[in-house]
Amino acid sequence: MPRKNETGRAANGSGSIRKRTVTKNGKSYTYWEARVTVGHDPITGRQVQRSITGKTQKEVAQKMREMAVEVDQGTYQAPSKMTLGEWLDIWLKDYLGSVKPRTLESYQCQIKNHIRPQLGPIKLDTLTTHTIQHFYNSLTDSGLSPKTVKIVHGVLHKALQQAVAISYLRFNPSDACILPRVERKELKPLDDDAIHQFMDAVKGHSHEFLFLVTLFTGMRQGEVLGLEWQDVDFEHGTVLIRRQLQKLKDKKGKYRYQFTSVKNSKWRKIAPAPFVMHWLKRQRAKQAEWRLLAGSAWEDTGLVFTNELGGHLMPHTIYHNFKRIVTDMGLPATRFHDLRHSYAVAAIKSGDDIKTVQGNLGHSTASFTLDVYGHVTDQMRQESAQRMEQYIKNVSGQ
Incomplete structure (x- = not known):
C-alpha cells in the first residue's frame, strides 16, 4: 500500500x-x-x-x-521531452545576445558540424557524462585535433551550464569528461639576426611601416588593420587599440569585412618605442601624398594603414606579401602572427616584466602570458645564473 x-x-x-x-x-x-x-x-x-x-x-x-x-x-525534476538539439536552438537564439558576431559564428559552426549530428536527437535530461565522453573520443578517433575537441567541449559545456542555471538540468554532465591533451605548438619568433634581416627586407616595401609597427607593438593583424589616426596620440606617444578588422557573415549569410571591438572587448593603450611613433609619422606623410594623387577618388576611412585610395587593406593581401618576404629570407614557415610572438619575446628579453607584456599584448591574464612565453623566462633564469656565477667569482677572487 x-x-x-x-x-x-x-x-x-x-x-x-x-x-x-x-x-x-x-x-x-x-x-x-x-x-x-x-x-x-x-x-x-x-x-x-x-x-x-x-x-x-x-x-x-x-x-x-x-x-x-x-x-x-525538493530536487526532483519531471522528465522533459526536449532534445539537446532543441535546447541548443533556444540557447543560440535567446542566451547569446552579448556574444561577439565572430564568437557566435564559431558556436554555430561547432554545433552544426559536430554536436548536433551525434548528440542532437538525445533528450536533454537523459544526456550522460559517458555519452558525451564517447562523443569526444569519437571526434578524436575521426582525426580532429585535441584543440578542436576542446573547442567543441567549450561550446557544449557552456550550453549545458545555461540549462543548469535555469533548472532544465540538475548538473552539467560534461563537467566530469576527460579531454585529450593539447600539446602547445612550439613558438617560432624571429631571433635578433632574423629581425635585423627582416627590417632590411621590408625597406621600401609598400607595407613597410605596417610590418614594422606590427613587429614592434605586438598588435594582432586585425588590430593593426583596424587602427585609426584618432587613436594615435603623437603628443603623448601612445596608441589606443580598440577595434579590429574581421571577415564576418552579414544578415544574408554573406561574408564581408567589418570592424569589431578587440578580443575580450578590452581596449588597451600602449606606449610604443619612439621608433614606432616615427614610422607612424612617415606613414601619415605617405598617406597624405596618396590623398593628393587620388583627389576626389580618395576614401576618407580614417585608417592608419590603407590602400592608395584610402580604403582598408585586405588581410590576405598583407599575408601574401609577408609570406613572399620571409620565404625570400629562407623562413617559409614563419607566419604573420609570429611577428606578435617576436615582439613578446624581445620585450621580455629586454627587461619588461610579464604584467607589462600582458597589457601590451592584450592578454586576459599575466598567467596566460607567462604560460605562453615561459620558455623565455627559463632562458633568462639560466642567463641570470651565469651572471651570478661571474659575480661570485669576482667577489671571491676565484
Missing part, C-alpha cells in the same frame, strides 16, 4: 510496484512498473504521478527509493 501523509492522501514519493505483461507483434514481454506520486495539482488537488519501469522488481524498487529522496528534498 502507498504511504499516506497527514491529509490522508498518498504521500509524495510513494507508489506501488506491479508486474506487467504486454504483447507486441505476437511476442509477450514482461516487465515491472511503479506509479509514483511526485506531487499534487495545486488547483484540483489530484495526484501527479510518474511511471518507473525496469526488468526486475528490485530495479524498480531502487528507482522508487531514489525518486522518493529527490521528492522529499
